[in-house]
Amino acid sequence: MSYYFAIIGTQDNPLFEYEFGTSKQGGDGQARFPDDAHHLNQFVLHSSLDIVEEVQWTNGQLYLKVIDKFFTNYISCFMTAGNVKFLLLHQPTATAAAAAAATAGVSGVTPVANPSRNSTAVGANPTSPQTEEAIKNFFGEVYENYVKAIMSPFYKVNMGIRSPVFRQRVAAAGRKYL
Amino acid sequence: MSHLGPGKAVSSKEQTGLRYPSNGKTIYHRPLNRTKTAELSQSSFAYLFSEMVTYAQRRVTGIQELEKRLNLQGHPIGLKLLDLLLTREPPRSQTRPLTIIALLHFIKINLWTHLFGRQADRLEKSSNPDTPDEYMIIDNEPLVNAYISVPREMSQLNCAAFVAGMIEGVCDGAMFPARVTAHSVGGKEEGEMWPGKTVFLVKFQPEVLEREALIGKG
Amino acid sequence: MVRPDRQLQPHSSLQSNIIGNVNHATVISTVFALIIINKAGGLIYNRTFHEGGLNKISTNDYLVLAGTFHGVHAITARLNPLKPITNPNRTSTTSTFPSSTPNPNTGTPNPSATPNSSVPSVPSTSGGSYLTRPDPPAGLEVLETENFRMQCFTTLTGTKFLLFTDTTQANVDLTMRRVYDMYADYVMKNPFYQLEMPVRCDMFERKLGSYIREINNR
Numbered sequence: 001m002s003y004y005f006a007i008i009g010t011q012d013n014p015l016f017e018y019e020f021g022t023s024k025q026g027g028d029g030q031a032r033f034p035d036d037a038h039h040l041n042q043f044v045l046h047s048s049l050d051i052v053e054e055v056q057w058t059n060g061q062l063y064l065k066v067i068d069k070f071f072t073n074y075i076s077c078f079m080t081a082g083n084v085k086f087l088l089l090h091q092p093t094a095t096a097a098a099a100a101a102a103t104a105g106v107s108g109v110t111p112v113a114n115p116s117r118n119s120t121a122v123g124a125n126p127t128s129p130q131t132e133e134a135i136k137n138f139f140g141e142v143y144e145n146y147v148k149a150i151m152s153p154f155y156k157v158n159m160g161i162r163s164p165v166f167r168q169r170v171a172a173a174g175r176k177y178l
Numbered sequence: 179m180s181h182l183g184p185g186k187a188v189s190s191k192e193q194t195g196l197r198y199p200s201n202g203k204t205i206y207h208r209p210l211n212r213t214k215t216a217e218l219s220q221s222s223f224a225y226l227f228s229e230m231v232t233y234a235q236r237r238v239t240g241i242q243e244l245e246k247r248l249n250l251q252g253h254p255i256g257l258k259l260l261d262l263l264l265t266r267e268p269p270r271s272q273t274r275p276l277t278i279i280a281l282l283h284f285i286k287i288n289l290w291t292h293l294f295g296r297q298a299d300r301l302e303k304s305s306n307p308d309t310p311d312e313y314m315i316i317d318n319e320p321l322v323n324a325y326i327s328v329p330r331e332m333s334q335l336n337c338a339a340f341v342a343g344m345i346e347g348v349c350d351g352a353m354f355p356a357r358v359t360a361h362s363v364g365g366k367e368e369g370e371m372w373p374g375k376t377v378f379l380v381k382f383q384p385e386v387l388e389r390e391a392l393i394g395k396g
Numbered sequence: 397m398v399r400p401d402r403q404l405q406p407h408s409s410l411q412s413n414i415i416g417n418v419n420h421a422t423v424i425s426t427v428f429a430l431i432i433i434n435k436a437g438g439l440i441y442n443r444t445f446h447e448g449g450l451n452k453i454s455t456n457d458y459l460v461l462a463g464t465f466h467g468v469h470a471i472t473a474r475l476n477p478l479k480p481i482t483n484p485n486r487t488s489t490t491s492t493f494p495s496s497t498p499n500p501n502t503g504t505p506n507p508s509a510t511p512n513s514s515v516p517s518v519p520s521t522s523g524g525s526y527l528t529r530p531d532p533p534a535g536l537e538v539l540e541t542e543n544f545r546m547q548c549f550t551t552l553t554g555t556k557f558l559l560f561t562d563t564t565q566a567n568v569d570l571t572m573r574r575v576y577d578m579y580a581d582y583v584m585k586n587p588f589y590q591l592e593m594p595v596r597c598d599m600f601e602r603k604l605g606s607y608i609r610e611i612n613n614r
Contacts, residue, residue: 010353057393060273060280062264081264081274082257082351147261148205157257157351165206224585231587325585327597337587366598373602 002031003178004041004089005170007146009158012049015084016161016170017042023175033091041073045087048075052085062143063136066127074126078139080146082157086139090126090178134177141173210265217295224325231326231337241335245359249343256289256347263288275352278382278390282313285348293344294321311387315345315378320360323374336360338376345378355383427608428544428560430575431458434592435554437466441595445608450544450560469548469556473535547572571611578603 001022007015019031019038033041048068055064056079068075078086125131149155149166198204234247263284264272275281286298304312320338328335338360349356357380364375428449432441439462444450453461539546540563549557549572557579559572582600583589589597 056274057276057389060276062272062274079274081260083353144210144265145206147210147265148208150258150261151205156254163206165204169206221585224581228585228587235587325581325599327582327586327588327599329588329596332588 001027002033002091003174004031004033004045005174006045006087007161008046008049008085008087010083011158012046013158015158018167018170020171020174022178024178029175041089044070044073045075045089048077048087049085052077052079063139065132076135078143080143086142088135088138092126138173138177141176142170145169210262220324227322227340230340241332244335245339248337248339249346252340252343253347253350256344257351259289259292259344260348260351263292276393278313278354278386281349281352281354282315282380285345286315289344289348311382311384313380315380317376317378318372319374320376323376336362336376338378342378345380349380349382354386356386357381425565425614426562426612427565427571428562430604431462431558432579432595433462433466433556433558436592437463438592440593443604446612449562465558466556469535473533549576551576574607575604578607
């Protein structure tokens, strides 16, 4: 399981990005994306912003769950009050993804409606309630740190977040929940 | 985006030349939820605000420009408070405002209570059918104006333009772009109950109303 | 949130040398007028609260009066009819009579000049000692005539408040204190007030007016 996390500003501009892998089930926390996937991930993530714009006005929740899927890439979204988006691309390992895809059928870009619940491992099944909850906790912790970051008097809206402390905090949240 | 590459930035602690506070505690080590009773001295605020007005007054050509500057001073505060106040909400009521009414209530209740320790006095919608995009937040005696007497030759000025800027920041941040201005409406006669009464006129951009109509249908 | 803090620490309670016997039941006490003189002796504020108590004088005369008083005050601060007082218990007594208002016109405070008898003239019994410095002289504080009583209060920065009252007026100290509070709030915290310049603050006028009216109608 590998993750690619990005914070996107109100002008659809990236503010922060971070790649990491799962730390559960003996994972070493390293991202295992194919070499050519790094740039693809950015495209996949940003292409889901259109869906975010549709969903954000029908759902006032901060956590919008899985909003988009591109082959084996699932995208979860969290909207802050200030319309900054936290997007997490999660890519299950090949076997788990195949299982999930088989149950979901060819669902295209709409969120998977009725996920199989046979796997309890966080991340193995991207749409299981366990995974949803874990991602929610991850986003919640990042949001808290994000709010602290923007409280800086030197921070203006849509500025990149370059604080190493913030990066450490995101990494810690990733290790803790995903 | 590539300059923010994950591999490089992790080890950027030494390169940035970032200095930590001597006790090692950055803002990330502090809790977001301060106690509800955390208060500040009104006098220190009054002196600070007085200096802010004096600062804004330097080299301005007119009252409109002065109000614009005060507005700009407040704008980033609004943007930041929007996120801060929402994180302080209990989890189940933690929702983004999706309608104009929800947003104005957030301002009237949450923002005002946080800033001034009480709610705004009234919320009104423009009764004029030509301006359905105008809403009014009314404060009978704005705290920022508590000690301010505006000279006669500047009678158009209301220093609560600073608060108007904060409101504008909240509206802009929540994707309800608006123009907010502060107007004095209190009577000047003796015995007037609220001589400092101020109306914050919130004028939303047309696209906000368009979207509001669409959401209402859906 | 901002908390209102009203309390200024009293750093100079005013000496009260009330001579006449005040009978609260029969006398009507009235505050006639207030004059504020800046540290250079210029008149920056004058207001009459009660017609008929004092003769009317022209604006020019007011300016002359302010300047004259300023000079007289400076002279009285230099006059010294008393021997230097050395009281071992001074520290405790000064806390009740700290007329520690430096007079900017006297230059260096003259330790031997202690014209106001607020300092208890109890001769030292345990031998003279200059370990505790005497307060700098405060100059004229009260002037009584058969028609009115004038009390002067000098702030730490040398601004003088003159309050003209009935000879029977009680608690002038308290009134003076409130007037000074209001000056600190509505004049000094006003971004449009320039130091040492004439006071033109609506809010000050209003609050002062209603406070004095309350006293005069009692």
